[in-house]
Structure formats: C-alpha cells, structure tokens
Amino acid sequence: MENEKINELELVENLYVRVKNILENGRAKAFKVVNTVMIESYWNIGKEIIEEEQRGENRAEYGKYVIQSISEKLTKEFGKGYSKQNLWYMKQFYLTFPILHSVRGELSWTHYRLLMKLKNNDIRNFYMIETIENNWSSRELDRQISSLLYERIKMSKDPVTVKELSVVGQKVETAHDIIKSPMVFEFLGKGDYTISVESDLESALMDKLQLFLLELGKGFSFVGRQKRINIDGDNYYIDLVFYNYILKCFVLIDLKMGKLTHRDIGQMDFYVRYYEKEIRLDGDNPTIGLLLCSDKNDSMVKYTLLDDSKNIFASKYQFYFPTEDELIEELEREKLSLELEYND
Incomplete structure (x- = not known):
C-alpha cells in the first residue's frame, strides 16, 4: 500500500x-x-x-x-x-x-536603447549579433559595451578580418580567436575579495564562475580546478581546466599575480604536452594553454616558447574597465609591435 x-x-x-x-x-x-x-x-x-x-x-x-x-x-x-x-x-x-x-524581435526595448547609444554602425551590429547569439540580458550587454569588448577583440584581430565582426560577430575557428587581452574581472567587485596570491584569485573567479565564462568568451564549459597530474609519484596541479566545445579542445589556465617568468611558460608547456599525450581524445583538437597574468613581456614569451608550442598564449587581466585612452595606447603598442615584427 x-x-x-x-x-x-x-x-x-x-x-x-x-x-x-x-x-x-x-x-x-x-x-x-x-x-x-x-x-x-x-x-x-x-x-x-x-x-x-x-x-x-x-x-x-x-x-x-x-x-x-x-x-x-x-x-x-x-x-x-x-x-x-x-x-x-x-x-x-x-x-x-x-x-x-x-x-530583431529577439532583443528587448532595453537592449535597443543601449544599442542606440553606439554611434558606429559596425560596432552596433557586432553587439547586436553577439547579444542574440549569446542570449545576453540587457545588463550583460551593458557590461560588455562598458568593458569595450569590441575594441579588445579588435586589438587581437588582423585588420583585414576586423570588418567581419560587424557582419558575423566573433568567429571562433582557431585558438587565437578565443584569446582576449586584457581580460576584465570587474565582476569580482571592489572590496569583496582580498587577492594577494594566485589561490585567492582562483577562489574569487570560481565564486563568479558564470561571469568568468562570459568574459572568457564563446563555447567554454568548466571541467575543474586544481586538476592533478601525477608523474612518477610527483603531483602537479593546473589552476583551471575548461573545454571549448566550439574548438573541441581542452583549455588549461594558470593564474599569475605578477609578470610572467620563463618558468611559468615552461610549466604550461609541460601541462599542454601532458594533456596532448594522456588526456586528449581522438577527434579533439590540440590543447590550448593560457597564462593569465597581471603583466607580461611579449619578447620573453616569444623567445621562451619553442617553435612547436603554437597553442600557448599569455594574456593580461585587470580588475577594472579599461578606459578609451588606455585602449588607444594599447592599440598603438600592438601596432608598433606588429610593425617591428614584420620588419624583422
């Protein structure tokens, strides 16, 4: 009964x-x-x-x-x-x-009021496409506009392909497409966290995982934190592991509070090679290693990595919105860097 x-x-x-x-x-x-x-x-x-x-x-x-x-x-x-x-x-x-x-009927009146504030048609179209594809709320759209997402993505794009942003939005086809620099962690909030070491930053990002995923970009799903690698009885731990279902590959992230050293890059190279041999499945694309740091030396990164380490990237992070002047300065530095590299 x-x-x-x-x-x-x-x-x-x-x-x-x-x-x-x-x-x-x-x-x-x-x-x-x-x-x-x-x-x-x-x-x-x-x-x-x-x-x-x-x-x-x-x-x-x-x-x-x-x-x-x-x-x-x-x-x-x-x-x-x-x-x-x-x-x-x-x-x-x-x-x-x-x-x-x-x-587009998918957008609310509040979305359109935010989009109307953008005077450039290309930028407006980009945010419209991204909002629809990623199902952003009006609050999230406002955050992405305020953090100058378009300008940050534009900094990492070839000038020839930048125009596509206003037609098809952000295309994710290669490892380079998913990396933004700087990444903005303003959602952690001022005073909410005392961040002095990498473990503090890691815990703070895990508390705000959904917003961190939005900042990372398209196609990310969380796999784990402090993922253990065991080599002959010695344990090593990767700060954060994600899987990107668009690129079909693992993305390994190590967090650094200061400037990168050659040891940091060597350690990430080791993690990526391990995943390539032991974890990556048939059908997966090559593993990506991403070093998130508060400062980086591009020349040191360039000369430390081996020629076959094509999928290791270093990206800066900051805890506040970049100003337009800061982005213009960053674009000028990037332009000068590309010109020097081309002339080399």
Whole structure:
C-alpha cells in the first residue's frame, strides 16, 4: 500500500513537471511574440513622428511640439511608457534602424536603447549579433559595451578580418580567436575579495564562475580546478581546466599575480604536452594553454616558447574597465609591435 502511494506521488510529480514545462515554454513563446509586436510598433511610431516632423516648416520647434502633444495624449489614454523621453527614443530607433527587417524581435526595448547609444554602425551590429547569439540580458550587454569588448577583440584581430565582426560577430575557428587581452574581472567587485596570491584569485573567479565564462568568451564549459597530474609519484596541479566545445579542445589556465617568468611558460608547456599525450581524445583538437597574468613581456614569451608550442598564449587581466585612452595606447603598442615584427 505504501509503495502504491509512493508511485502515485511520483506520477503526480512527473505530471506536474511536464505541465510546468508546457506553461513555461508557452510563456516564453508568448513573450517573444508580444515583444516582437511591441518593437515593431515602436519602430512605426518613430517613423510616423519623423515623417510628421518633415512636413513642418520649422523642424526643431515643430518636432518638440509634436512629441509633447502626442506624449500627453498617449499617456492619458494608454498610461505610462509614452513619455517625451520614450517617444524621443522611438524617433531615434527609426533613424538608427531605418529598415524594419533589420530590427530583431529577439532583443528587448532595453537592449535597443543601449544599442542606440553606439554611434558606429559596425560596432552596433557586432553587439547586436553577439547579444542574440549569446542570449545576453540587457545588463550583460551593458557590461560588455562598458568593458569595450569590441575594441579588445579588435586589438587581437588582423585588420583585414576586423570588418567581419560587424557582419558575423566573433568567429571562433582557431585558438587565437578565443584569446582576449586584457581580460576584465570587474565582476569580482571592489572590496569583496582580498587577492594577494594566485589561490585567492582562483577562489574569487570560481565564486563568479558564470561571469568568468562570459568574459572568457564563446563555447567554454568548466571541467575543474586544481586538476592533478601525477608523474612518477610527483603531483602537479593546473589552476583551471575548461573545454571549448566550439574548438573541441581542452583549455588549461594558470593564474599569475605578477609578470610572467620563463618558468611559468615552461610549466604550461609541460601541462599542454601532458594533456596532448594522456588526456586528449581522438577527434579533439590540440590543447590550448593560457597564462593569465597581471603583466607580461611579449619578447620573453616569444623567445621562451619553442617553435612547436603554437597553442600557448599569455594574456593580461585587470580588475577594472579599461578606459578609451588606455585602449588607444594599447592599440598603438600592438601596432608598433606588429610593425617591428614584420620588419624583422
């Protein structure tokens, strides 16, 4: 009798889960439809305002009068959401996205308000594509724009391929494609952690694993921390291990608080070679080693690595958003470095 009761409870619970999934899927579909209709309506309202303004003799003054009058009438009849500010955004929405089919229903009105602040079409298109592909919330989109993701990726791209960022977003095809420098760990928060050694940084990043994965880039899944390697009874530990399902390879990360040394690079070279021989499966691509450090000497990295160590990278990290001046300075350094390397 007792077993029958347990079975009945399990059946009811299973039914509840199935019904709950139906409702959640239905709500998600309904939200997407409603959101698409709302976005299209806002675009059409902006279009009507622009066309009406163009019929007026004094466009600036007449435009203010139109928005003020329409705002008062709409607010009285439809309630909040039709303030002068919001109507101005709708007007800008139409001007920014003059073709309706370029407006994507996957994005919310808050997403579009953030995108409209970007004056460059290529940069705006890049963030639109990345938001849709990675399912970013408006808060995450704001964070990525504020941390100048486009500029950081652009620094590591060949000028010939930079234009593709605005057409297809960030393509991940080679090991080099997934490395950003600098990486920004502002999500750790000021004062939340006392970070003085690598283990402190490792623990802090694990506490914020989801945001760390977003900062790393596309296709990362977490495998483990302090992964042990045993060689003839001696134990070695890799700080963080990930698997990138786009590149189909392991990504080994070692954290360093200061400037890299040749020993750090040699140790990572050892980790990568071990994974290549002992862990990597048939069908996997070559293992990537990434040294995250607060400072690096590019020449030392270049001359320390052997010719066959093509998949070991060093990337800087910082705990705050880079300023535009800092990025411009970094771009100039990168440009000079490339010119010197080319001339060599």
